[in-house]
Amino acid sequence: MSKPSLARGTRDFGPEQMAKRTFIFDTIRRSFQRYGFLPLETPAFENLSVLMGKYGDEGDQLLFKLLNSGDFSGKLTEEDWKEGYKPLTTKISEKGLRYDLTVPFARYVVMNRGTLAMPFKRYQIQPVWRADRPQKGRYREFYQCDADVVGTDSLLCEAEIVTLLHDILPSLGITDFTVKINNRKILTGIADMVGAHGMEGPLCVAIDKLDKIGKDKVVEELLERGFSSESVVKLDPVFDLANEKEPFAELKNWLGDSEIAMKGIQELEEVWDMVKVLGLENPKIQFDVTLARGLSYYTGAIFEVKANNVQIGSISGGGRYDNLTGTFGVPGISGVGISLGVDRIYDVMEELNLFPESRKTSTKVMISNFDVDAFRFGLAILPKLREAGINAEIYPDSVKLKKQLDYADRKSIPFVILIGSDEMQSGLLTLKNMHTGEQQKLDVDGIISLIAAEL
Amino acid sequence: MSKPSLARGTRDFGPEQMAKRTFIFDTIRRSFQRYGFLPLETPAFENLSVLMGKYGDEGDQLLFKLLNSGDFSGKLTEEDWKEGYKPLTTKISEKGLRYDLTVPFARYVVMNRGTLAMPFKRYQIQPVWRADRPQKGRYREFYQCDADVVGTDSLLCEAEIVTLLHDILPSLGITDFTVKINNRKILTGIADMVGAHGMEGPLCVAIDKLDKIGKDKVVEELLERGFSSESVVKLDPVFDLANEKEPFAELKNWLGDSEIAMKGIQELEEVWDMVKVLGLENPKIQFDVTLARGLSYYTGAIFEVKANNVQIGSISGGGRYDNLTGTFGVPGISGVGISLGVDRIYDVMEELNLFPESRKTSTKVMISNFDVDAFRFGLAILPKLREAGINAEIYPDSVKLKKQLDYADRKSIPFVILIGSDEMQSGLLTLKNMHTGEQQKLDVDGIISLIAAEL
Numbered sequence: 001m002s003k004p005s006l007a008r009g010t011r012d013f014g015p016e017q018m019a020k021r022t023f024i025f026d027t028i029r030r031s032f033q034r035y036g037f038l039p040l041e042t043p044a045f046e047n048l049s050v051l052m053g054k055y056g057d058e059g060d061q062l063l064f065k066l067l068n069s070g071d072f073s074g075k076l077t078e079e080d081w082k083e084g085y086k087p088l089t090t091k092i093s094e095k096g097l098r099y100d101l102t103v104p105f106a107r108y109v110v111m112n113r114g115t116l117a118m119p120f121k122r123y124q125i126q127p128v129w130r131a132d133r134p135q136k137g138r139y140r141e142f143y144q145c146d147a148d149v150v151g152t153d154s155l156l157c158e159a160e161i162v163t164l165l166h167d168i169l170p171s172l173g174i175t176d177f178t179v180k181i182n183n184r185k186i187l188t189g190i191a192d193m194v195g196a197h198g199m200e201g202p203l204c205v206a207i208d209k210l211d212k213i214g215k216d217k218v219v220e221e222l223l224e225r226g227f228s229s230e231s232v233v234k235l236d237p238v239f240d241l242a243n244e245k246e247p248f249a250e251l252k253n254w255l256g257d258s259e260i261a262m263k264g265i266q267e268l269e270e271v272w273d274m275v276k277v278l279g280l281e282n283p284k285i286q287f288d289v290t291l292a293r294g295l296s297y298y299t300g301a302i303f304e305v306k307a308n309n310v311q312i313g314s315i316s317g318g319g320r321y322d323n324l325t326g327t328f329g330v331p332g333i334s335g336v337g338i339s340l341g342v343d344r345i346y347d348v349m350e351e352l353n354l355f356p357e358s359r360k361t362s363t364k365v366m367i368s369n370f371d372v373d374a375f376r377f378g379l380a381i382l383p384k385l386r387e388a389g390i391n392a393e394i395y396p397d398s399v400k401l402k403k404q405l406d407y408a409d410r411k412s413i414p415f416v417i418l419i420g421s422d423e424m425q426s427g428l429l430t431l432k433n434m435h436t437g438e439q440q441k442l443d444v445d446g447i448i449s450l451i452a453a454e455l
Numbered sequence: 456m457s458k459p460s461l462a463r464g465t466r467d468f469g470p471e472q473m474a475k476r477t478f479i480f481d482t483i484r485r486s487f488q489r490y491g492f493l494p495l496e497t498p499a500f501e502n503l504s505v506l507m508g509k510y511g512d513e514g515d516q517l518l519f520k521l522l523n524s525g526d527f528s529g530k531l532t533e534e535d536w537k538e539g540y541k542p543l544t545t546k547i548s549e550k551g552l553r554y555d556l557t558v559p560f561a562r563y564v565v566m567n568r569g570t571l572a573m574p575f576k577r578y579q580i581q582p583v584w585r586a587d588r589p590q591k592g593r594y595r596e597f598y599q600c601d602a603d604v605v606g607t608d609s610l611l612c613e614a615e616i617v618t619l620l621h622d623i624l625p626s627l628g629i630t631d632f633t634v635k636i637n638n639r640k641i642l643t644g645i646a647d648m649v650g651a652h653g654m655e656g657p658l659c660v661a662i663d664k665l666d667k668i669g670k671d672k673v674v675e676e677l678l679e680r681g682f683s684s685e686s687v688v689k690l691d692p693v694f695d696l697a698n699e700k701e702p703f704a705e706l707k708n709w710l711g712d713s714e715i716a717m718k719g720i721q722e723l724e725e726v727w728d729m730v731k732v733l734g735l736e737n738p739k740i741q742f743d744v745t746l747a748r749g750l751s752y753y754t755g756a757i758f759e760v761k762a763n764n765v766q767i768g769s770i771s772g773g774g775r776y777d778n779l780t781g782t783f784g785v786p787g788i789s790g791v792g793i794s795l796g797v798d799r800i801y802d803v804m805e806e807l808n809l810f811p812e813s814r815k816t817s818t819k820v821m822i823s824n825f826d827v828d829a830f831r832f833g834l835a836i837l838p839k840l841r842e843a844g845i846n847a848e849i850y851p852d853s854v855k856l857k858k859q860l861d862y863a864d865r866k867s868i869p870f871v872i873l874i875g876s877d878e879m880q881s882g883l884l885t886l887k888n889m890h891t892g893e894q895q896k897l898d899v900d901g902i903i904s905l906i907a908a909e910l
Contacts, residue, residue: 003565047462141499154851
């Protein structure tokens, strides 16, 4: 019999972590709902035809694939076996685990577009799975919290993503953060301007790394990716823009001849303006022309959120994509969305010590168990506590009191009711405060009022 | 481009279903917490060494298995391919999807037994996956809601399962239900008494079907399973017991010589007694000596819950198992638990029309969008509504009012705020009640009070 273990890259969440994670999920969910987003859940696995080809070659490799049930190998020939694992996979596997929440959402929109009230605002909070190499802070199973609006081009959506983030993060106690924003159209315009028309893809990939590898390495990469040295020289303003006080004005000077870039700048200015009208006096937003994010399907605004003064990557990201459902044969449905990473938010909150002390989900009072009579006496009291909405339990076995109190202590139960023969006769029970050690005699109603007041 | 589809046996849960399911989950979770159960979540996939051999041969077949990542077939020989799919599976797959919540819980207890406060009361609400043939009411992905106590033999746990069910089901509106109870020890004693010592396994399997196939077929099956016709004749009292008014008294007469059967009866009587002390005047419990349930690992009490007057199988089941962690090399940890099937509960509630009308999670008020000026005016009002805790949105595009009202209608939004030039001048906005069609003029505070009063 081997010692059981967790699958690599996965985790159990015990009661204490669950309480903290639930606090994060509840806060995010409440904000999503306040903004009119409706809940959606999709299955853990999808047909591979839905998933493959949506995340690039690397993504296809990182999809967890389910072995077909039953005799999956009976009909295969020797040829099939010798072809190598990639073609073989398609013959013995038809389903894969959810890799993100966006592709299943797109599938849902396509399958239900006849009945959905458009614009459709949905949120989705579910785990996703990636066969990545596990490392610190990177797991094979992790939750995403997504909110998306599809079916409208209105820049209100972009502005509301900004205010939504300003609603969620302070509710979690994260007050020092920056929402970085860019617009793909500006990147497209820049590619045009430097004589690298249509190359905003590789341009994005390279300048996305500016933060991590610095200007020299980015230049090197651009040259490798086929940019002429003339183009690269023309890119200089991009690298300086971060230090500009009026980046939009500067950009307009530089990119005035590019219609698409001007459109991108105008969109951002409109978002900036709408955010103010929506009541955010000092929005924590920052234009960042180097922000491109890995995924290349964004067509308008691009978002990324950093918690400041914490050594953790971005805690949220998103943007506008004009062709969410195109890969399923339904063009013309534009959307914009944001995804929050719960694991990183959890780490930020741990590091900054932001979790509230009280753990709502655990037992508030335990009734001790001296002997058969006291136990029966306690049994009759238990339902009264619960009916009053108080999480309560009675210790199941008549063991030494020390062991019972130790149990209450380890479970962080704040109150213990002690019942002996005195208590049974008088009806006044001894209530022990486990923090202070203090004891007092109260009847059941008194105990209920006292504990209810603490909640 | 093929039309996208759901994987067989899986479902999307759109906003309306999500609201109903959330109501069920929240109700169950609240009751679990009131009883002092703490939350646990385990990963979606486990090493196959943890899962295999725990659910019988059929279960092993129904496990969804994950194909190993990377070049899973490179090192395999021709021999491996020819061995057939079962041995081949172990060579190309190391992980499987969660099949129930009990085995992962057992693994968790074994891995964390040094730090858990025993007795450990945990609840777990997560999906499980089974490669079953999909049919009406049977899915390949479905949720289980489990509550278990491990580390105590106290019959309090059994009694609290009964009261817990009497807490949860009426909270959902399900008031007409029966909790059937049996005890494995009685079945063991019966096997002894009829001269079929140690054969309570096949006895259980056969008499478990009494409800479905009738006495004659059960007798037939017992003979097939190796019971002598003499033994089968002696079993007659079992079939009559259902009609007895005092089944325990009858059983004691019949099984008085069987120490283990008497122990089982005594345990049930104690549970009956404790349930009353716990305040349940008229418990909806019924002793059913034919209740055995498919899984053979129960060693004490066995539970099953039926909603009456609804043609749906059991909505909950459970029992006591004395050797939860034995398969992981840690003997002697006794447990007792209950599992609620959300999908069947959902179906019962739909059939009996028990879902509450109000859907808490959806938008309560929508601000219409006439033109740019009205839109900006509305934008400034929006955050005030949300700050007051009201789920609110503004229609993003300046389209025809009919289209905007249609959207509100389809999303079941009860109120719409209409803003025109009059409204902007006076500050008195038109609030339209979407149910009644009624309109009234109110300032923002008045609107907030009116909507808050409706929540």
